[in-house]
Amino acid sequence: MYIRDSKCISPQPTYTNGIESEGIVEHSGTKYFAIEPKYNELIPAGQLRRIGKAVRMGIGAGLPLLKNNPKVDGMIIGSANGGLEDCISFLNQIIDYEEGTLTPTNFVQSTPNAVTGYLAITTKNHCYSNTHVQRGLAFENALLDASLLMEQDQAKSVLVGNIEEISSFNYNIDEKAGFFKAEETNSAQLIGSNTPGTVCGESATMFIVQAAKENALAEIIDTDQLHHPEKGDISQKLEQFLRRNSLLHSDIDTLLLGYNGDCRTDHYYDHFKELFDDVSVYSYKNLCGEYPTASAFALWMATEAISGKQIPAQALMQKGSREIKTALIYNHYIGLEHGFILVRKI
Amino acid sequence: MKRVVVTGIGAISSIGLDVQGNLNSLRNGIGGIGQSKFFVSKYAQTHALGEVKASDDELRLMLEVKDEKGLTRSDLLAFKAFREAITDAGLDEDALSSFDTALISASTVGGMCLTDQLYQDANTASKASEFIRSYSASAHTSYLAKRYGIKGIVDTLNTACSSSANAIMIGSRLIKSGRAKRVIVGGVDSLAKYTVNGFNSLGILSPAATKPFDLNRIGLSLGEGAAYLVLEALDEVDGKQVYAEIKGYGNASDAYHTSSISDDADGVVYAIRQALNSSGLSPNDIHYINAHGTGTGNNDKAEVVGFSTIFGSKIPPFNSTKSYTGHTLGASGGLEAIYSIFSIKYGELYPSLNFETPIEEPYGLAPIRCYQNDVEIRNVLSNSYGFSGSCTSLVISKV
Numbered sequence: 001m002y003i004r005d006s007k008c009i010s011p012q013p014t015y016t017n018g019i020e021s022e023g024i025v026e027h028s029g030t031k032y033f034a035i036e037p038k039y040n041e042l043i044p045a046g047q048l049r050r051i052g053k054a055v056r057m058g059i060g061a062g063l064p065l066l067k068n069n070p071k072v073d074g075m076i077i078g079s080a081n082g083g084l085e086d087c088i089s090f091l092n093q094i095i096d097y098e099e100g101t102l103t104p105t106n107f108v109q110s111t112p113n114a115v116t117g118y119l120a121i122t123t124k125n126h127c128y129s130n131t132h133v134q135r136g137l138a139f140e141n142a143l144l145d146a147s148l149l150m151e152q153d154q155a156k157s158v159l160v161g162n163i164e165e166i167s168s169f170n171y172n173i174d175e176k177a178g179f180f181k182a183e184e185t186n187s188a189q190l191i192g193s194n195t196p197g198t199v200c201g202e203s204a205t206m207f208i209v210q211a212a213k214e215n216a217l218a219e220i221i222d223t224d225q226l227h228h229p230e231k232g233d234i235s236q237k238l239e240q241f242l243r244r245n246s247l248l249h250s251d252i253d254t255l256l257l258g259y260n261g262d263c264r265t266d267h268y269y270d271h272f273k274e275l276f277d278d279v280s281v282y283s284y285k286n287l288c289g290e291y292p293t294a295s296a297f298a299l300w301m302a303t304e305a306i307s308g309k310q311i312p313a314q315a316l317m318q319k320g321s322r323e324i325k326t327a328l329i330y331n332h333y334i335g336l337e338h339g340f341i342l343v344r345k346i
Numbered sequence: 347m348k349r350v351v352v353t354g355i356g357a358i359s360s361i362g363l364d365v366q367g368n369l370n371s372l373r374n375g376i377g378g379i380g381q382s383k384f385f386v387s388k389y390a391q392t393h394a395l396g397e398v399k400a401s402d403d404e405l406r407l408m409l410e411v412k413d414e415k416g417l418t419r420s421d422l423l424a425f426k427a428f429r430e431a432i433t434d435a436g437l438d439e440d441a442l443s444s445f446d447t448a449l450i451s452a453s454t455v456g457g458m459c460l461t462d463q464l465y466q467d468a469n470t471a472s473k474a475s476e477f478i479r480s481y482s483a484s485a486h487t488s489y490l491a492k493r494y495g496i497k498g499i500v501d502t503l504n505t506a507c508s509s510s511a512n513a514i515m516i517g518s519r520l521i522k523s524g525r526a527k528r529v530i531v532g533g534v535d536s537l538a539k540y541t542v543n544g545f546n547s548l549g550i551l552s553p554a555a556t557k558p559f560d561l562n563r564i565g566l567s568l569g570e571g572a573a574y575l576v577l578e579a580l581d582e583v584d585g586k587q588v589y590a591e592i593k594g595y596g597n598a599s600d601a602y603h604t605s606s607i608s609d610d611a612d613g614v615v616y617a618i619r620q621a622l623n624s625s626g627l628s629p630n631d632i633h634y635i636n637a638h639g640t641g642t643g644n645n646d647k648a649e650v651v652g653f654s655t656i657f658g659s660k661i662p663p664f665n666s667t668k669s670y671t672g673h674t675l676g677a678s679g680g681l682e683a684i685y686s687i688f689s690i691k692y693g694e695l696y697p698s699l700n701f702e703t704p705i706e707e708p709y710g711l712a713p714i715r716c717y718q719n720d721v722e723i724r725n726v727l728s729n730s731y732g733f734s735g736s737c738t739s740l741v742i743s744k745v
Contacts, residue, residue, distance in 0.1 A: 090540070090543075098388070099388040104547040113732065117734020126612055130505060135482065137500060152347070177474060225499060
């Protein structure tokens, strides 16, 4: 499966161009909000007022891609939380008005398939659609869905991506669960901060993937995953994953690792890195923050690097001797859900 | 490509706490929609609902999880049906934890059934409750994966009311691709203030038990439940019992409106057509349709328009088993696949309940009205449609 095109709304100025070292936005505190584009050319003002941020960002990233690639055979989204701000608005109405007369707008939009629904309605496309919500594996599962469609000749091209927003719902709940740093923090010092907790980010990152190699930016070779790993499981799964794709450890020249500065769970990445010799290692959560589908941002960054664009110095953790050709993204969410994505230069 | 068969089933709904209970109710035409006993909401008094006839404590007792913290009703319902399905298929610990065993579940409200608790946790500075990690649609899947040591692909889908039909489709495709040898697929939802108020705000929550395909239908009845099916590659089953084959599937967008289906039922038609194509069958081969049949004005009319477009004047017998269970949202595709399997396995057709008058011309069609047995049912079409125009149809066949 090949990446033809991409669009990314993130806490970095990724929407119009790639990101370069000098353009990197430094974030402080525990919320890395996305830098949103002006939507007025994409979404009518009346509608824009009624839709929540996650849906808005999903449309903002997805619709321009569909304008350039109108004939997709599928739209697949990965999102742990969907439009949670709408969800909490409706929930609050239920409690605050003691189940009185409520307006349905928030209810209808709180279903995470609102994004594919909106995109299908706007582009009048009756294609396949699906929405994966398995928290830290939602984006990997969306990619898997797209690749199954292509392997089984059900699609030639597919829109696939993630949406995730910082909502009062997930932030408050995750904060109570001890997810976020208690001390002053900023993105320059996030990784290696050696304290518990991380920061919260958000993004909508969309890709047009296709079965054909022509005009592609990069190849997505494969994806795999692991739930609640026990000792040895990760290296065993990696072994199987590489073998299945006829690759050796030494074929991997670049790693993108989901370091988020949480001293309780970053050790997974330290151990993972040790399994490879002479690799370049990049981080990405100091740019986009932590959220369950952050691997979509990592894939966007890997695609940029593979297609010859600059990767900001802030992301480089270790420099290997080889140019980027075969990159492996390894991302986990709170140590429970672990995903791999393999990407290759064409 | 590999053929995908069903080797185990598990179900819990308002018409039965297990597969046998569900089957008995269908055979006897006994619906489960009525006065709820455990669900707390203003609407529990005014609206008939399809509540599972067991309290959380009773479910905990059945599952031997009396003291386990953080489990919601959705989790308990999922555990119950999941355990029945894997036991039925004879999956042991090694099979469950093998890298090529996957779990694809589905839910819409998930742990949001605890609406008031969630309100506290999300809005106030109070201390975190025991449910802090249990609210999401995927929480039950994570609990299942942990509890049973699933190490293959783990996924949850939320495409509203077509969620678990899509789980069955994804599971089948995983087996066909060779990425998994066995997949446990299904879904769960429990009654929630969230959905009761949501459907009520849309004006489609029926006070009395829903009347699918009736001229005087006034909306859906919400229900709850869970259903899981064990899917395996036919060439791996090795003498095991086989209930049916997942023969084909279609998934299409209606691309019309966020909460209603188009007049021409485009998504319905495309999904059925794809399901038929992928199963290599023609409309004549379908012997029974388990309709989506929510009992709303919009759905039932659109669905019948879709039937007419595909089947012309020869529309196979159809019913809505939601007239028994109520609309169980993320569980409905799974439950209805199991009911379709009953029709195949036992050669039976179950009457649609609460039906009196056919809907408006020119589509004045009546669903199945009486119990029938000794019917040869080789291929069943099962439909599921969700918000945002998510339409999915499955073809389930005799092996």
